[in-house]
Amino acid sequence: MSLLVCSVYDKNKHLCPFDSGLVEKNVELYFSGCVKPIYDENPDPEDGIPAKELGPINSWWIAGFDGGERALIGFTTAYAEYILMEPSRAYQPIMATVHEKIHLSKVRDYIELFCVVSWGLAIQVVIEFCEDNPEVAYEDLLNKIEVRRMKYNITL
Numbered sequence: 001m002s003l004l005v006c007s008v009y010d011k012n013k014h015l016c017p018f019d020s021g022l023v024e025k026n027v028e029l030y031f032s033g034c035v036k037p038i039y040d041e042n043p044d045p046e047d048g049i050p051a052k053e054l055g056p057i058n059s060w061w062i063a064g065f066d067g068g069e070r071a072l073i074g075f076t077t078a079y080a081e082y083i084l085m086e087p088s089r090a091y092q093p094i095m096a097t098v099h100e101k102i103h104l105s106k107v108r109d110y111i112e113l114f115c116v117v118s119w120g121l122a123i124q125v126v127i128e129f130c131e132d133n134p135e136v137a138y139e140d141l142l143n144k145i146e147v148r149r150m151k152y153n154i155t156l
Contacts, residue, residue, distance in 0.1 A: 003082045004045040006033030007091040017094045018060050030055040062102060071102045
């Protein structure tokens with residue numbers, strides 16, 4: 001199911017961020033919005049079914065960020081899975097924070113990958129240079145790493 005104009009709240013009807021650990025601590029969070037079939041690509045909420053007090057949320061998840069420009073965020077309840085398409089106006093600031101966290105985690109993943117690749121290249125240089133020059137001096141090895149680092153503009 002797709003969910004448009006959605007809000008997430010606790011049993012006292014206070015808006016709550018779903019990514020703050022409340023779901024994992026078994027705090028019952030509910031949501032409301034306009035429900036539409038997943039295959040309906042029309043972004044107009046008027047075509048959907050207004051619903052409130054859906055839930056409680058058993059889990060939340062992120063999908064599709066590997067190859068897409070935008071991450072899909074979803075909820076799982078005992079009865080269905082929902083993909084959050086658009087927050088309500090009141091819930092927009094909370095969702096903006098969620099999206100920011102998602103993008104920051106993706107940036108962190110790219111940085112970690114770059115570090116692994118950089119260190120992998122350094123290790124490869126060391127192995128190849130030592131195999132070709134078994135009597136290599138330590139200073140020569142450091143110089144070879146530095147030359148290769150500068151060639152590829154890598155910061156180690």
